[in-house]
Amino acid sequence: MYRDPVESLEPLHSRPALNRTLRVGMIGIGTVGSGTFRVLVRNQADIAARAGRAIELVIVAARNLARAAGIVGEGVALTADPMQVAAHPDVDVVVEVAGGTGPARDWVLAAIAHGKHVVTANKALLAVHGAEIFAAARKQGVAVAYEGAVAVSIPIVKALREGLAANRIEWVAGIINGTTNFILSKMRDEGLDFAAALAQAQALGYAEADPSFDIEGIDAAHKLSLLAANAFGMPLRFADVQVEGITALQGLDVACAEQLGYRIKLLGVARRQASGVELRVQPALVPATHLMAQVNGSMNAVMVKSDAAGLTMYYGAGAGSEQTASAVIADLVDVARLDGVNAAQHVPHLGVHEHATNALAVLPRAAVHTSHYLRVPVRAVSQIQAVTACLAEQKVPVRQVALAAERPGIGPQVLVLTGPVAQGTLDLAVHALQARSEVAGVVATLCVELLEG
Missing domain, CATH: 3.40.50.720 (NAD(P)-binding Rossmann-like Domain)
Structure with missing residues (x-):
């Protein structure tokens, strides 16, 4: 005693x-x-x-x-x-x-x-x-x-500070919250909506009674600020991380991503650019064939791109007492x-x-360049051209266009994958799309991360 x-x-x-x-x-x-x-x-x-x-x-x-x-x-x-x-x-x-x-x-x-x-x-x-x-x-x-x-359980701090000590780190990206990864896996594998997947995560002990820190992306943002500090030698900048959780994610977008050959993961991304560093946590499409897309359940994974070692990936349990x-x-x-x-x-x-007085600046949201997924509800299948024409007017490069598979009770949906574009430009384009008479509902947008070397 x-x-x-x-x-x-x-x-x-x-x-x-x-x-x-x-x-x-x-x-x-x-x-x-x-x-x-x-x-x-x-x-x-x-x-x-x-x-x-x-x-x-x-x-x-x-x-x-x-x-x-x-x-x-x-x-x-x-x-x-x-x-x-x-x-x-x-x-x-x-x-x-x-x-x-x-x-x-x-x-x-x-x-x-x-x-x-x-x-x-x-x-x-x-x-x-x-x-x-x-x-x-x-x-x-x-x-x-x-x-x-x-x-x-992933020794990523040691990897960044010791194993990759000879390298200039270009970017770090990871699935660094086990709760949200479990929820997203259930939404994809069992066709659950967000609320049902969250309830299952809570019943199994993967999510707290108040899961806000996890599902709103805050926990991942805490971790990303530490990863970026070690990767780039910058001060902790948690307050500057752009954070978007998964609470607004619809099962329809999970299914549409699968149709296009992608899976949705909540990613933390820290990327060095000429003008500063991107720090963002958000749900993103990852190619279904990519190793990161194979990280399921409550598991975590972190990928690092560095100049000498190239691409390295670290995988392990995202929660657990002894882990x-x-x-x-x-x-x-x-x-x-x-x-x-x-x-x-x-x-x-x-x-x-x-x-350091010359610490890298954190890029504002509007300046971040990524590819994007758009799901545009339209009143008729024939209005695909109106969608692509609007995006062209807004200087958004279009890489792929498709119609979502038909689903009961859901009208036609135009799916668009863009090329890399500034977030500010995309925001203006989405605003323009929403004003078009052909658009029958809210335009859904998600980033696309190819995670290539």
Whole structure:
């Protein structure tokens, strides 16, 4: 049961400085925290061999101490006060897995102020307060590691910072939210509408009772801001990400995309352009034969285009207790290897670019160039030409035109795939289409991402 966290730990100075156990304090013992404890205990010998020393959880802060005691047993000190973990003199690294952006910020900053390294899976915290947290860590000479915050089991931060260190990154694109990918997979495979697919995701535990962060694209935008910062050495720009979720997506468009040879995925895209960086999260058509289109259910995938390595792709679980724990413990292993070296060189801070004055600008929505899918309801099949003529007048290049397959209760629908065009130009074209008498309803538009090398 409960033991006093101060009295229960052996002082660090009483043990050898070299190869001593890395002592971990954890804030939160929910899904991720409990998974982290289980994996640490189960694989302790392998983890110690890879880290060069043992890693031991010594204190946990939890709201429900009885529940926490049932998870960690008698060998771990418990406290109801996260600040005791953050300030404890015998803790080397604080793992924050409680979530949220308010109190979590205070706990993490307190840990840093007391000279602790920090490992977190809290993408919202870093997206909102990352600049402040990384600046504080740099000042204190400690590391902030966050692999579990970006794509759960996929080691994409390490890939960007280490595996692709020789490369100039051109773009990063990914399916980085498992809930929305599950919903989109159900809409395609079972012909469900959005509401029915969401209800199924909630019933199976893939979506929260309030799924807003997932289905509105906010969770993916948090992650994309971290990916872009690592890919391009730019400050965190979460507030500048163009975000569109899947709540307005119709099953008709999922079916029409299939007819044209595409599948719809919620993509996070960060692309370097001559005039700045695109940062956007939105549902997009991907060719059905593309590897990214084969990522189904709650799985995640990230694709990177770089100048030397070319196209690389990373695939793995988009959610899960031990899946996230895998990333958290990988960060702990990195921290364990830090003795005598500059922490920022080995654990993923954002690097020297955090305060750069020449940081890349984020392109406004109107300036982003992509191809597009349009579904235009018309009053008669013969009015296809009126649609293409209007697009030509608006300087929108048309690559393919087709009629949607007939469906009961649905009038004729003209399907258009455009060539690359500025979003601002396309918006004007859609406005012009809506004013035409031939158009019988709202014009649906989605981006098309070919994800080519």
